[in-house]
Amino acid sequence: MCGIYLTNKTINENLIKEKLKLIEHRGPDYSGTLKKDGLSFGHTRLSILDLDSRSHQPMIHENYIIVFNGEIYNFEEIKNELKLLGEKFVTQSDTEVLLIGFKIWGKSLVEKLNGMFSFCIYDKSKREIFCARDRLGVKPFYYCWENGIFEICSEIRPLSENKDIDEEAIEIYLQTGYIPSPWSIYKQVKKLKAGYLMILNLESNEIKFEKYWDLKKVKLSKLSYKQAKTKLHELLKDAVKIRLNSDVPFGSFLSGGIDSALVSSIANKQIGGKLKTFTVGFDDPKYDESLLAGAFSKIIGSSHTETKCSAEDLIDLFPVFFSSYGEPFADSSAIPSLLLNKTTKPKVTVALSGDGGDESFLGYNHFDWSWKVKYVFKIPFLIRALVAKVIPFKLAGKRGQGIKNILNYRDFDYFIEGIFTGFGPLLLKNKNTNWLKEYRLFKTLSIDSIQRMADLNIKLWLENDSNVKVDRASMAYAVEVRSPFLDYRIIEFARTLPISYRFQKGKRKRILRDILNEYIPQEIFDVPKKGFSIPIGDWFKNELKDDLIKHLNDDFFNKIECLNVENIKLFMKLHFQNKGDYSTYLWRVYVLSKWYSINGK
Numbered sequence: 101m102c103g104i105y106l107t108n109k110t111i112n113e114n115l116i117k118e119k120l121k122l123i124e125h126r127g128p129d130y131s132g133t134l135k136k137d138g139l140s141f142g143h144t145r146l147s148i149l150d151l152d153s154r155s156h157q158p159m160i161h162e163n164y165i166i167v168f169n170g171e172i173y174n175f176e177e178i179k180n181e182l183k184l185l186g187e188k189f190v191t192q193s194d195t196e197v198l199l200i201g202f203k204i205w206g207k208s209l210v211e212k213l214n215g216m217f218s219f220c221i222y223d224k225s226k227r228e229i230f231c232a233r234d235r236l237g238v239k240p241f242y243y244c245w246e247n248g249i250f251e252i253c254s255e256i257r258p259l260s261e262n263k264d265i266d267e268e269a270i271e272i273y274l275q276t277g278y279i280p281s282p283w284s285i286y287k288q289v290k291k292l293k294a295g296y297l298m299i300l301n302l303e304s305n306e307i308k309f310e311k312y313w314d315l316k317k318v319k320l321s322k323l324s325y326k327q328a329k330t331k332l333h334e335l336l337k338d339a340v341k342i343r344l345n346s347d348v349p350f351g352s353f354l355s356g357g358i359d360s361a362l363v364s365s366i367a368n369k370q371i372g373g374k375l376k377t378f379t380v381g382f383d384d385p386k387y388d389e390s391l392l393a394g395a396f397s398k399i400i401g402s403s404h405t406e407t408k409c410s411a412e413d414l415i416d417l418f419p420v421f422f423s424s425y426g427e428p429f430a431d432s433s434a435i436p437s438l439l440l441n442k443t444t445k446p447k448v449t450v451a452l453s454g455d456g457g458d459e460s461f462l463g464y465n466h467f468d469w470s471w472k473v474k475y476v477f478k479i480p481f482l483i484r485a486l487v488a489k490v491i492p493f494k495l496a497g498k499r500g501q502g503i504k505n506i507l508n509y510r511d512f513d514y515f516i517e518g519i520f521t522g523f524g525p526l527l528l529k530n531k532n533t534n535w536l537k538e539y540r541l542f543k544t545l546s547i548d549s550i551q552r553m554a555d556l557n558i559k560l561w562l563e564n565d566s567n568v569k570v571d572r573a574s575m576a577y578a579v580e581v582r583s584p585f586l587d588y589r590i591i592e593f594a595r596t597l598p599i600s601y602r603f604q605k606g607k608r609k610r611i612l613r614d615i616l617n618e619y620i621p622q623e624i625f626d627v628p629k630k631g632f633s634i635p636i637g638d639w640f641k642n643e644l645k646d647d648l649i650k651h652l653n654d655d656f657f658n659k660i661e662c663l664n665v666e667n668i669k670l671f672m673k674l675h676f677q678n679k680g681d682y683s684t685y686l687w688r689v690y691v692l693s694k695w696y697s698i699n700g701k
Contacts (some may be wrong), residue, residue, distance in 0.1 A: 102127040102157070103575075105142035105258060106220050106229070107251040108302065116142050119258035125424075126169070126254060128577045134158040136165060138302075139222060139229075143167045146578050148450060151347050155193035163224040166199050169254050170217030170239045172584065173342040178212055195473035202230065207297055210312050212326060213344070214587065218292070220252055229300040231626040235313040235588045237281065237294030237563030238454075240571060241370040244288050248305030256284055256426040260589075263288050265701060270428075270692070271662045272535055275521040277430035277688055280564040282538070285695075293538075294563045313588070315555055318546040321596040328597055333615050335593060340366045340583035343452060350450035351376030353440060353581075354396060354404070356389030357629055358463070358612050359454025363584055365400045367452055377402040378444045378451065380436055383410050393608075399620050407443040414439060416633055416644060424576040428695045430688040431565050433632045437573035445577045455570055456585030459557045460594035461612050462550065462603040463629075466519045470512075470553060471606070474477070477512050513543050516553045520560055525671075526685060528664045550599050558591065637683035640675060648686065649670070651693040659696065664688070 103126035105119055106462050120142045124131060127144030132152075135139040143157035148171065159166050174196035176202055183189075187200050190670070194215075201209045201219050216238035221230045231252065233241045243252045249257050263286035269279045281291040292298050295313035300306075321328060340363060344350065350363040354377035368375035378396050381390025390406050397404035417438050425434065435659065444451055458464050476484070488507035507520050509515040517536060524531045542555040544667055567586075574581040584590070594602070597611070604610045616625060641647050652672065657665045668689055671682035695701075 102146055102169040103144040104169050104218065104220065105140075105253045106158075106167055106222075107140050107252075108138055109140070109249060109251060110272040111140050117139050119253070120144055121255070122257045123255050125588065128578050130156050132156050132158055134160075134165065136222070137224060137227075139165075141167050141222075142166060142451070144356055146449070146580060147348065148580055149193055149345070149347055152191070155191045155195060157195060157522060159195050159199060161196065161199040162203065162355050164199050164203055165222040165224075166195060166202075166219060168195050168198055168217065168219035170215055170234065171580070172197065172213055172215035172217065173345070173582075173587075174212075176345075177505060188537075206230075207299075207310070207312075207681075210297065214589070216582075216586070218254065225518045229302065231292065231300070231431060232298055232312075233292045233294055235295045236558070236567065236586055236591065238567050238571065238583075238586055240286060240568070242290060243288055243298070243551045244290070245300075245307050246288065248302075250300060250307075254481065256286070256289060260286060260699075261291050262660075267661060268532075268535070270660060271527065271532060273428050273430070273532075274526045274662065274691065275523050275531055276570060278564045278565070278677040279427050279429075280535075280560060283535070307525070313543070314543055315558065315595065316592075317544070318548075318551055319597055319653070320598060321593075323597075325601055328601055329611055329614055332593065332597075333618075334541060334589070335587070336362070336584060336592050336615070337366055337370070339587035339590055340452065341370055343582040343584055344370065346450045346535040348449040349376070349447065349453070351378055351444065351448040352452040353377070353444070353454070354379050354393045354402070354474070355454070355632065356392035356396075356625075356627070357454060357457075358609050358616055359457030359463070359585060361396045361400075361454075361620060361625060361637055362612060362616045363452050363454050363615065364396070364402060366584075368400045368402050369382060369619070372497040373401045375400075375492075376448055377404045378440065378447075380443065381406055381408045382436075382634075383408070384635060387635065392627065395624055396620060399624065400568045405443070405447065407438055407439070409436075411635070411639065411643060415639070416430045419444075420576055422694055422698050424572045425568070426572075429568060429572075430691045431569050431637050432634050432687055434569045434573055435634055437569055441577040441581075445579050449578070450580045450582065451574075453570065453581050453583045454585060455566055455581075455583040456562065456591075458607065459554060459562050459566075459614060460585065460591055460602075461609040462554060462599070467550060467553065468602060468606060469519075470515075470550060473506055473515065473548070474512065477509075481510055488639045512549050512572070513552065516556055518547070519553070520556060523685065523688065525631045525667050526545040526664055527690065528662050546595075548599055551595065554595075636679045636687050637675070638684050641678075641687055644690075645676070648690055651690060651697065652686075656693045656696060659701070660692070 104121035118246040124144050127146040129147040130145040132143045141158040172194040174195040185643040211234045217234045218239040218241040266287040269283045299308045354364045379393040382388040436508045486506040488504045538558045674680045675682040
């Protein structure tokens with residue numbers, strides 16, 4: 101895992117090194133620069149495969165130069181294919197495979213890749229820069245482009261000089277808690293969307309984008325449940341196997357959840373036992389899953405490390421949280437994720453995770469909600485809207501506001517969108533969801549509303565929240581996290597399965613549970629999931645109350661044109677008076693205010 105930088109700006113060596121210094125946490129093992137044909141390349145390396153200096157970047161092969169962040173899990177297979185075509189290799193790295201593969205196959209190379217990646221390849225003969233981002237947006241890719249002048253980087257901070265705040269991005273953030281691709285917090289900086297190529301022609305000063313992967317219209321499998329379970333199990337075993345290739349110590353994150361337990365169980369069996377597993381426990385039993393993770397570890401036979409933490413431990417990570425994420429990012433589980441990676445790093449550099457299982461196998465609470473509210477939408481919209489208007493739901497706190505939102509959605513697809521954008525009370529006017537046109541493909545891919553919800557989860561939430569959280573939290577401590585559930589083969593296969601294979605009578609992740617039962621008895625793991633969350637609501641009444649009041653002030657409020665200040669002040673008052681839990685709303689605005697103050701805006 102690494103950090104990349106590339107520009108055609110006139111820039112001296114010292115400035116390149118300053119920019120790389122801002123992302124050196126992504127790759128502390130080596131920092132390299134190169135100037136060629138008016139281009140400046142930079143790279144920070146976290147050495148995982150082929151630790152020799154011959155695999156350092158920027159890497160040159162004939163007329164091609166690459167800077168690459170990520171891992172190509174099937175690179176050995178591609179390498180063997182290239183050898184049959186007569187190509188020779190001087191390293192054991194996946195980087196060289198990308199370079200030579202691009203020389204042979206051009207842009208069609210990306211269709212062969214199974215991995216997480218963001219990379220740029222300069223083709224000297226064509227005077228073009230070919231860029232690609234992985235199918236699910238696991239690895240970040242920021243860029244600026246104006247009249248042929250460009251900069252590209254793995255993180256936003258090296259690109260932030262003299263940039264203007266994007267007010268539309270702020271409004272989207274207040275709806276979602278993150279800033280999705282292609283937007284960023286700055287008008288002049290964009291994100292390359294997942295599953296896309298970008299080609300920069302240095303002769304014509306043109307920029308082109310091309311989609312090479314996306315979710316397809318669902319075609320249901322005719323496999324029986326037993327056959328589907330067997331095939332999925334085999335896919336998972338292979339996805340884990342190819343992610344265990346490492347020249348540095350590796351382990352696995354193990355929580356009390358189904359997904360990490362299954363990944364850890366498969367990995368432990370494949371290496372013959374004593375896989376290193378890691379979990380974080382909390383003082384507050386409402387959030388603590390360490391006892392369950394410990395029970396899983398004993399059953400599968402892993403070598404387990406548990407770290408207990410307090411509220412103070414998490415609050416101490418706030419400076420790292422705000423510096424690592426670069427943009428406003430309101431998923432508070434990022435903070436325990438930072439702690440998990442911090443405690444893991446001294447023992448391993450690569451860690452498997454269960455991320456991605458909830459999206460494909462219907463594990464989130466909102467899949468339950470959809471079953472409970474679907475009958476509401478049989479009531480005519482005008483009647484629902486009238487009920488929402490005349491009943492004072494605001495007095496019922498956040499739950500009442502949620503009911504009001506549901507009644508006001510015109511149809512079920514609007515309800516689905518509302519799950520991911522349901523923070524209208526933070527906005528001064530009716531929220532603008534025109535930006536969702538980038539993601540509304542979800543409405544066309546399945547006749548089943550649950551699958552449509554899962555598709556929006558994958559295209560919007562997974563790329564822009566879950567993957568961002570994991571990438572920044574792990575890279576802050578130079579840990580490479582690999583998730584078998586993010587293997588595109590598993591994503592694609594899961595979507596072909598009938599909903600009943602994944603969600604049956606309120607039983608979420610049914611098929612994963614039945615596979616896990618082959619490793620861990622069901623009575624052990626079949627307990628309510630607590631999630632990886634922190635007690636923000638309590639902190640805002642105690643440890644963080646003064647800082648919240650300090651940052652949510654009129655000076656900040658005057659900077660955010662779309663913010664409903666009256667509502668925010670009301671939420672603060674009600675929260676402090678224990679008349680409702682408004683911490684989710686307050687945290688979102690608090691993070692934004694902290695970002696403004698830290699970045700001098």
